[in-house]
Amino acid sequence: MARRVSWFAWFWYVLGALYFIIPLWGTFVFSLQKERGTFSLAAYQSAFADPKFAETFLYSNVMAVLTIIFSLLLVVPTAYWVHLRVPRMRPVVEFITLMPFVIPAIVLVFGLIKTFSRPLTILGVTVLPPLTNSSLSTDFLLVAGYVVLSLPYMYRAVDNGLRAMDVGTLTEAAQSLGAGWGTILWRIILPNLRSALLSGALLTFAIVVGELTIATFLGRPAFGPYLALIGNHKVYEPAALAIVSFGLTWLAMGIIDRVTRGQGGTTTGAH
Amino acid sequence: MAFLSLTNVRKVFPNAQTAAVEDFTLDVEKGEFVSFLGPSGCGKTTTLRMIAGFETPTAGAIVMDGKEISNERPNQRNIGMVFQSYALFPNMTVADNIGFGLKVKGAPKTDIKQRVTEMLALIKLEQLGGRYPYQLSGGQQQRVALARAIAIRPKLLLLDEPLSALDAKIRVSLRNEIRAIQRQLGITTIYVTHDQEEALSLSDRVVVMNHGVIEQVGQPFEIYNFPKTAFTASFVGTLNMHDATVLDAAAGEVRLAGASIAVPSAALGGHRAGDTVKVALRPELLYVHPTGAAVENTLTGVVENVAFLGAVARIHLAVGDTTILVDEFNNPQLSVPAIGSTLTTYFTPESCMVLG
Numbered sequence: 210m211a212r213r214v215s216w217f218a219w220f221w222y223v224l225g226a227l228y229f230i231i232p233l234w235g236t237f238v239f240s241l242q243k244e245r246g247t248f249s250l251a252a253y254q255s256a257f258a259d260p261k262f263a264e265t266f267l268y269s270n271v272m273a274v275l276t277i278i279f280s281l282l283l284v285v286p287t288a289y290w291v292h293l294r295v296p297r298m299r300p301v302v303e304f305i306t307l308m309p310f311v312i313p314a315i316v317l318v319f320g321l322i323k324t325f326s327r328p329l330t331i332l333g334v335t336v337l338p339p340l341t342n343s344s345l346s347t348d349f350l351l352v353a354g355y356v357v358l359s360l361p362y363m364y365r366a367v368d369n370g371l372r373a374m375d376v377g378t379l380t381e382a383a384q385s386l387g388a389g390w391g392t393i394l395w396r397i398i399l400p401n402l403r404s405a406l407l408s409g410a411l412l413t414f415a416i417v418v419g420e421l422t423i424a425t426f427l428g429r430p431a432f433g434p435y436l437a438l439i440g441n442h443k444v445y446e447p448a449a450l451a452i453v454s455f456g457l458t459w460l461a462m463g464i465i466d467r468v469t470r471g472q473g474g475t476t477t478g479a480h
Numbered sequence: 481m482a483f484l485s486l487t488n489v490r491k492v493f494p495n496a497q498t499a500a501v502e503d504f505t506l507d508v509e510k511g512e513f514v515s516f517l518g519p520s521g522c523g524k525t526t527t528l529r530m531i532a533g534f535e536t537p538t539a540g541a542i543v544m545d546g547k548e549i550s551n552e553r554p555n556q557r558n559i560g561m562v563f564q565s566y567a568l569f570p571n572m573t574v575a576d577n578i579g580f581g582l583k584v585k586g587a588p589k590t591d592i593k594q595r596v597t598e599m600l601a602l603i604k605l606e607q608l609g610g611r612y613p614y615q616l617s618g619g620q621q622q623r624v625a626l627a628r629a630i631a632i633r634p635k636l637l638l639l640d641e642p643l644s645a646l647d648a649k650i651r652v653s654l655r656n657e658i659r660a661i662q663r664q665l666g667i668t669t670i671y672v673t674h675d676q677e678e679a680l681s682l683s684d685r686v687v688v689m690n691h692g693v694i695e696q697v698g699q700p701f702e703i704y705n706f707p708k709t710a711f712t713a714s715f716v717g718t719l720n721m722h723d724a725t726v727l728d729a730a731a732g733e734v735r736l737a738g739a740s741i742a743v744p745s746a747a748l749g750g751h752r753a754g755d756t757v758k759v760a761l762r763p764e765l766l767y768v769h770p771t772g773a774a775v776e777n778t779l780t781g782v783v784e785n786v787a788f789l790g791a792v793a794r795i796h797l798a799v800g801d802t803t804i805l806v807d808e809f810n811n812p813q814l815s816v817p818a819i820g821s822t823l824t825t826y827f828t829p830e831s832c833m834v835l836g
Contacts, residue, residue: 218548222648314648317813318620374570375567376567378563378565379567379569379598381534381554381561381563381567382561382563382569382625382628383552383569383580383584384533384534384554384555384567385532385554385555385557385559385560385561385629386555386560386580386581386584386628386629386632387555387558387581387584387585387632388580388584396569396580397569397571400571401569402571403571413737446606472780
C-alpha cells in the first residue's frame with residue numbers, strides 16, 4: 210500500500226518537474242542556435258558584449274542592494290516591535306505588507322510619480338522638492354517603490370524568523386544582563402535572524418533585478434527594461450539572458466539552502 | 481532595614497477585571513532565599529517580573545538596597561534572572577552567553593575570560609565553554625543560564641520556575657546545586673515555583689500566594705505544620721480536610737465523620753456548639769490502631785484503596801461518607817491492609833488543625 214502511494218507521488222513529482230524543465234530546456238537549446246546549423250554560445254557572447262548589459266545589470270544590482278538595506282531598516286524593527294509589544298497588530302501589519310500583491314506596480318508607480326513629481330508643501334512651506342527632477346532623487350523614488358514591492362517577501366521572511374525564536378524571553382534575558390535596545394537588536398535578534406534575513410534579501414534581489422514596470426515609468430536604466438528592449442529587437446539574446454537569469458536565481462536559492470541548512474539542532478549530551 | 485522591600489504592591493493589567501497582585505508587602509533580608517509558591521495565575525510570576533522591571537506596579541513601592549526601583553528600567557537594576565525556558569542566546573557559545581552581561585557592561589576582556597572560567601567551574605561545565613546551547617541537555621542549559629545570571633554579580637537573583645521543564649531526577653539534583661551555589665555566594669534570591677516540595681526544600685522562607693494575595697509567609701516548617709489558612713493547608717502537602725461540627729468548644733470536642741474527636745480547645749476559641757469548622761489532618765499523623773491500645777481519637781472504616789508510593793503506603797479509608805487518607809511508612813516486614821478490610825486509625829488532638 211505504501212509502495213503504491215510512493216509511485217503515485219513520484220508520478221506527480223516527475224510530471225511537475227517536466228512541466229518546468231521542458232520549456233527551460235527548449236529555451237536553452239534555442240539560445241545555442243544563433244549560428245545556423247551548429248550549437249554555440251554566440252548569443253551569450255553577443256548579449257555580454259553589449260555595454261548596456263553591464264551598465265543596466267550593475268545599476269539594478271546597486272538598486273537591489275539599496276532596496277535590501279532600506280527594507281531591512283524598515284521591516285526588522287517593525288516586525289520585532291510587533292512581536293514584542295503589539296502582537297494584536299500583527300494581522301494589520303501583515304495586511305499592509307500584502308498590499309503589493311493586490312495593487313499592481315503600475316498603480317504604485319503612478320501614485321509615486323503623482324505625489325512626488327511636484328513639491329510637497331505644508332501650510333505653504335515646501336518641505337520636499339520634486340523627486341523626479343534629478344537622477345539621484347528619482348533613484349531614491351525607485352528604491353522606495355522597490356521597498357514596497359519587496360515588503361511581502363521581506364516581512365514574511367523576518368516574521369517567520371521571529372516566530373521561530375522566543376523573542377520576548379530572549380529580550381528580557383538580555384535586558385536583565387544590562388543590554389539596551391540597540392545591543393539586543395544587533396547582538397541577539399539580528400544574528401538569530403541570519404537565515405531569515407538572507408532569504409528575504411535574496412528574494413528581494415531577485416525581484417528588483419528583473420523588475421520592469423516601476424523602472425520603465427520612472428525612466429531609469431535598469432536591467433528589467435533592458436531585457437524587455439532586447440526582447441523586442443533580438444531573437445536569441447533574450448533566451449540567453451533568460452537562462453542567465455534562471456542561473457542567478459538558482460544560485461541565490463542554493464545560497465539560501467546552504468546557509469539555512471543545519472540551523473538550530475537537537476538537544477544532545479548527558480544530563 | 482530589609483535588603484528588598486515590596487510595600488503594598490498592586491498590579492492590574494489593562495482591561496483586566498481583577499488585580500493580578502493585590503497589596504503585596506514583603507521584606508527580604510540580604511542573603512535570604514525566599515520562594516513564591518502558589519498555583520498558576522496566583523500572581524507569583526507577575527510579582528517577580530515587577531521586581532525584575534518587566535512589569536510596572538500599578539501602585540506600591542519596590543525598594544532594593546535602600547533605593548526605590550519601581551520605575552527603573554530592567555537593564556539598570558543589576559538583577560540576574562533565570563527563566564523557565566533557559567533563554568540562552570542561540571547564536572552564542574556557552575562561554576559567550578556567560579560573558580554577555582559583562583561585555584555589555586564594558587568589562588575588560590581578561591576580566592570577562594576569568595569570570596567565565598570561574599562560572600564554568602562553579603556549574604561544573606568547564607569542558608563545554610565552546611559548545612552552543614542546542615548541543616547541551618536541558619539541565620546543562622539551565623546551569624549555563626544560572627551562571628550567566630550570576631556572572632554579572634547581581635544584587636538580586638530571580639528564578640522563574642527554572643526547573644519546570646526538566647525531568648524529576650534532574651530537578652532534584654539541580655535544585656540542590658542551585659541552593660549550594662546560592663549559599664556559597666550569599667546572593668539574595670527569589671524563587672518562583674508551583675512545586676511545594678521545591679519551595680519547602682530550598683527556601684529560608686516561603687510566600688504562599690493565591691488569587692494575587694499573600695496567604696502566608698513563613699519558614700517551610702511553619703508553613704507545613706502551622707498553616708494559617710485553609711488554602712495554605714491544602715496547597716502545601718497532602719491533607720485530610722473535612723467539615724466537623726463543634727460539640728463542646730470549651731472541651732475541644734467536635735464531631736467528624738460520625739465520631740467524637742478531641743481537638744486543641746484553643747483552636748475552637750470563638751466558636752459555639754453547632755458551628756461548622758474545617759478540621760485538617762496530615763495523613764502521616766494518622767496511625768493504624770494497635771490492637772487493644774486505648775487512644776483518644778479513633779476512626780474506624782473500610783479500606784477503599786491502598787496506593788504504594790515507595791516511602792509510604794497511602795491508605796484510603798472510608799469512614800461513613802468520608803474518605804480519610806492514612807500514610808503508613810513502608811516496612812517490608814509488614815503487609816499493607818487488604819482492600820475491603822476494616823481498619824481503625826488514631827491520631828492525637830494536637831495533630832488536628834482547625835481552620836475557619
